Amino acid sequence: MAVILAQRGGPDIETWPPPAYPGCVHVSFICTGNICRSPIAAAVFRSHVDDAGLTDKVTITSAGTGSWHIGEPCDPRAAAVLRARDYPVEHVATRVNAEHLNADLLLAADAGHIDALIGLGVPPERARLLRSFDPDAPLDAEVPDPYYGAEGGFDEVLAMIEAAMPRLLDWVRERV
Template sequence: MISVLFVCLGNICRSPMAEAVLRHQLREEGLDDRVRVDSAGTGGWHAGEPPHHGTRSLLAERGISDKGIRARQIEKKDLSEFDYIIVMDESNYRDVNRLAEETGARVHRLVDFIPESRYKEVPDPYYTGDFEETYSLVESGCRGIIRMLREREDL
């Protein structure tokens, strides 16, 4: 089974949104039994909490379940347990790469899976308040991840 871990700062807005969206897209494509998806934050301030109400509301409007998603902090073991570690911004990229130095894990940016994106990172709606913008990038990035998995992993 292929495994994907999304990482953002607090694991209550962007990465749980990406976790829910990718799970939903995989289910629509009949691939949900072939890919494990999770999310984590570089910080542990919100550990155990459900996604931010803005994320939950936006997902509910689109019929996407966030059931069972709870914030947690990334752990060193995640770097060897997940095939793809996908971060939301440059700060997460630096933090996770520092953690990954010993494991050799490869860290990717979500925006790298969005063809011709003008964005260099996924803005944090916890600060911007713009959950729609974040969702648009997450949705496109998750579609790109599925395309990549089909090519690389022969799904």
């Protein structure tokens, strides 16, 4: 069973967790193979962080819970939707490792990823669903895996991820 921490406006968002390094925050995006959802999220968030002038204060990583795609670039359909919106497309897939597990905040695409992170020893209060930062999404909303779907699924995933970015950026600003 997944632990989903997402009380909008509650203490989870306002006070948790303190940054591991004062003035710096590490956010890691997690999905299954690290070729679709998490690289899209990392690229979009990196753009928001850069635009906010916080590049030197935020570490952004992404990883997959599985090892199927280690060393591969992001899915060509993911790269296409990122390029269409002028987001950077520089990615090599990796599996979750100690660097990711030590992030201040691990943002999972779905509840299965939260279960996997908790199983790897991540305290539940540091693992959240990415869409929990979208004020218009249900608290347990997930980012669906577009890998086996039609190409339009990647556009939908990008829109879901973009909707979460303003509040995620606010969360980071409160900690740097």
